[in-house]
Amino acid sequence: MNGDLILVIVVAAALAFDFTNGFHDTANVVATSISTRAMAPKLAVGFAAVLNFAGAFISLEVAATVAQGIVDADLITPLIVFAGLIGAIAWNLATWYFGLPSSSSHALIGGVVGAAFVAEGAQAVIGSGLVGKVIVPAIVAPILAFAVAGLGILFTYRLVGRLRPGPVNEGFRLGQLVSGGMLAIAHGTNDAQKTMGVITLALVANGNIASDDFHVPSWVVVSSAAAIALGTYVGGWRIIKTMGSRIHKMDAAQGYAAQGAGAAVILASSHVGFPLSTTHTISGAVIGAGAAKRLSAVRWGVAGNIVVAWVLTLPAAAAIGGLTYGFSRLFGTGSAGAIVVSAVILAGAAFLFARRVQRGPTATAPAEG
Amino acid sequence: MLPLAEVVDWGGLWEMLWSSFLAGLAVTIAASLAILGATRAVDARRAGQLVPAGLFSLVGLFGALLLAAAVVFGFVVMTSK
Numbered sequence: 131m132n133g134d135l136i137l138v139i140v141v142a143a144a145l146a147f148d149f150t151n152g153f154h155d156t157a158n159v160v161a162t163s164i165s166t167r168a169m170a171p172k173l174a175v176g177f178a179a180v181l182n183f184a185g186a187f188i189s190l191e192v193a194a195t196v197a198q199g200i201v202d203a204d205l206i207t208p209l210i211v212f213a214g215l216i217g218a219i220a221w222n223l224a225t226w227y228f229g230l231p232s233s234s235s236h237a238l239i240g241g242v243v244g245a246a247f248v249a250e251g252a253q254a255v256i257g258s259g260l261v262g263k264v265i266v267p268a269i270v271a272p273i274l275a276f277a278v279a280g281l282g283i284l285f286t287y288r289l290v291g292r293l294r295p296g297p298v299n300e301g302f303r304l305g306q307l308v309s310g311g312m313l314a315i316a317h318g319t320n321d322a323q324k325t326m327g328v329i330t331l332a333l334v335a336n337g338n339i340a341s342d343d344f345h346v347p348s349w350v351v352v353s354s355a356a357a358i359a360l361g362t363y364v365g366g367w368r369i370i371k372t373m374g375s376r377i378h379k380m381d382a383a384q385g386y387a388a389q390g391a392g393a394a395v396i397l398a399s400s401h402v403g404f405p406l407s408t409t410h411t412i413s414g415a416v417i418g419a420g421a422a423k424r425l426s427a428v429r430w431g432v433a434g435n436i437v438v439a440w441v442l443t444l445p446a447a448a449a450i451g452g453l454t455y456g457f458s459r460l461f462g463t464g465s466a467g468a469i470v471v472s473a474v475i476l477a478g479a480a481f482l483f484a485r486r487v488q489r490g491p492t493a494t495a496p497a498e499g
Numbered sequence: 500m501l502p503l504a505e506v507v508d509w510g511g512l513w514e515m516l517w518s519s520f521l522a523g524l525a526v527t528i529a530a531s532l533a534i535l536g537a538t539r540a541v542d543a544r545r546a547g548q549l550v551p552a553g554l555f556s557l558v559g560l561f562g563a564l565l566l567a568a569a570v571v572f573g574f575v576v577m578t579s580k
Contacts, residue, residue, distance in 0.1 A: 188577050258506035266507050267515065274519055282527035289531040293538045301534035308570060309526065319577075387527050394523035394573075395515070401577055402511035 136208045136465040139472060140332040143215040145357045148325040150222060151234045152182060152361025155321065158412045159314050159362065166385040168306035178314040179363035185318025186355030191403035192320055193346050196327025199259035199403070200239060201246040203334045203341045206254065209458055210245045211332040212468045216475055217241025217451025221443065227482045232439040233407035237447040238324055239264055242331075244448025245455040267404035268440075271395050272414030279391035279418035286383050287423070302382035309389035316396035317408050318358060324405050325354040380420065388412070388419040410440060525569045532562030 159182070160174040169177065197203065201210075218237040225232040239260075246254040290298050329350045333339045339347075380388070392408075392415040399406050413436055458467030536559025543552035 188574075261503065262506040262508045263511075266503075267512065270512065270515070274516060275523075278520055278523035282524055285524065285528050286531045289528070289535050290538075293535065297538045297541070298534055301537065302530065305530040305534075305566075308530075308566070312526075312570065312573075383531075386530060390526040390530075391519075391523040394526070395519040397573060397577060398515045398518040398522065401518070402508070402514050404508075404511065404515065 134336075136212065136468050137332060137336045137338070139465060139468045140208050140212045140215065141329055141353075143212060143219065143472070144325050144329045144332070145353060147215055147219055147222075147234070147238065147328075148322065148354055148357035149361035149364075150219070151321050151325070152179075152358040152363075153365035154222070154226070154234065154361075155317060155408060156362045156365035158409055159317050160310070162313075162380070162385040162389050162416070163306050163310040165380060166303060166306060166382040168303040168310065168382060168385065174310065175363060177311065178317075179359045181311050181314035182318035182322070182362045183355045183359035185315035186322035186326075186358065187351060188315065188319045189400050190323065190326070190346050190351075192323035192400055192405045193327040193330060194344065195259070195263050195403040196239070196324050196405055197330040197334065197346075198344055199263050200256055201242060201331070202250075202254050202256060203331060205250045206246060206331060206335040207249070207463070208332050208336050209463065209468060210249045210254075210455060211242065211328060211335060212471075213245035213249075213455035213458055214238070214242030214451045215328065216454040216471055217244055217447045217449075219475060220450045220454075220478075221447040223479055223482055225439065225443075227485075232443045233409050235321065235324055235405055235407045235409075236264075236268065236440070236443040238328065239405065240444040240447030241451035242328065243444075244451035247448070248452035248455045249459075263404055264406075265444075267399060267406050268410070271399060271404075271406045272410045275391050275395045275411045275414035276418035276421070278394060279388045279415040280422035282387040282391055283384055283419045283422045286387060290383070299382045302386045305386045306382065306389060309386050309393060312393035312397070313389045313412070314362075316393045316400065318355065319400045320396050320406065320408055322354045322358045323400070325357065326350050327405075329354070380416070384419040384423065388415040391415040391418065407440075410436065522569060522573055526566060529562045529566035529569060533559050533566060534562070536560065536562055 156175060156178065159178045160171070163169045163174045164171050215238070218234065218241040221232070221237045221241070222234055243255050243260060326346050330339065330344070330346050333347070334341050334344075339345065392412040395411050395415070396406070396408055413433070417433055454471055458471055461467035461470060536555045536557070540552045540555035540559055543555055
């Protein structure tokens with residue numbers, strides 16, 4: 131009964147995290163389509179939400195990596211998974227409050243690793259999995275997206291640069307229905323699977339699934355897909371209101387190249403099971419499409435902030451996850467610690483939200499993935 | 500210390516690199532060819548140059564088919580593992 135209660139809390143926290151992931155990432159998925167006027171804002175958000183949902187059903191490779199490849203599932207308890215989720219949620223709340231662009235995916239992995247390390251020591255963390263399947267792909271993916279989008283836009287300008295701009299823009303706006311759709315599917319595939327992996331890890335830790343019989347239950351897939359799609363849809367309305375001031379102008383060809391490159395990198399990494407940051411990948415593609423046309427078109431200060439946040443996210447979320455585990459253990463191994471921490475986090479989130487509403491939106495765009 | 504060369508999933512990383520390059524460039528070049536062919540075909544037809552118009556139509560069609568094939572192939576690969 132005690133184990134089931136903490137499992138319910140973990141699943142609720144994981145789905146809440148998934149919802150906020152979709153909520154924050156709407157901007158990444160629909161911004162390009164809206165700023166080039168390829169799609170009306172309401173249509174773009176609805177389209178992205180539906181394709182996020184569909185994308186979550188495509189593959190389970192990333193879920194397997196998160197559940198089996200980063201921490202030793204045999205040493206993990208539901209309380210460790212809970213503490214890891216709290217580490218990710220708390221870091222996301224803090225970065226959202228201060229307007230720091232960070233990755234929800236890295237926060238989630240950092241939180242779980244930190245909690246596992248504090249609970250069971252270094253033996254609970256699969257160092258080779260963390261470095262080989264998370265950190266190295268996380269460095270490679272944005273650079274790859276930058277290069278593919280940059281090369282793509284150079285080829286594009288070579289082929290269509292001397293044509294009348296009207297039909298070219300119309301053509302690429304039409305093409306963005308495809309590239310934007312692919313990007314939404316890619317986002318749903320990679321990000322929803324991280325939540326699936328964490329819930330499955332909790333099910334293994336609680337004894338509901340044998341560690342040598344790894345599979346992701348259908349209800350986990352459906353609920354994770356629904357949570358990220360709902361988050362995308364709800365987050366879209368906030369994005370629509372702030373779109374005009376936060377997204378820099380790009381032409382339809384650049385938008386198409388950036389979306390195509392971002393989708394290609396995220397789908398390819400999902401296929402091989404790398405849980406990377408969709409935010410950083412899409413940012414890399416957008417910067418690549420801009421830099422290939424004109425280096426000064428890129429806001430290098432914003433790009434620098436993304437790098438700083440990238441470096442900070444894993445260790446910061448790990449530290450919060452570890453502290454949360456230590457605090458929860460003060461109340462024993464049962465669900466009491468999780469209940470107290472959940473209440474503190476809910477109160478903290480309500481306080482930060484009220485303060486942020488009172489002070490108005492942050493100057494920098496929150497971009498998380 | 501973990502030796503980096505041993506812990507990195509080089510096979511997966513290589514697959515990610517080449518498939519991203521191929522897919523990302525294929526969809527961009529295919530769309531560009533479709534737009535180039537369609538635009539030039541319209542211009543040529545308006546100028547009464549029917550043979551170039553037909554050839555550019557073929558280029559446009561090739562680009563559109565290449566784009567569709569790249570998208571379908573991508574989904575088949577993603578869902579077949």
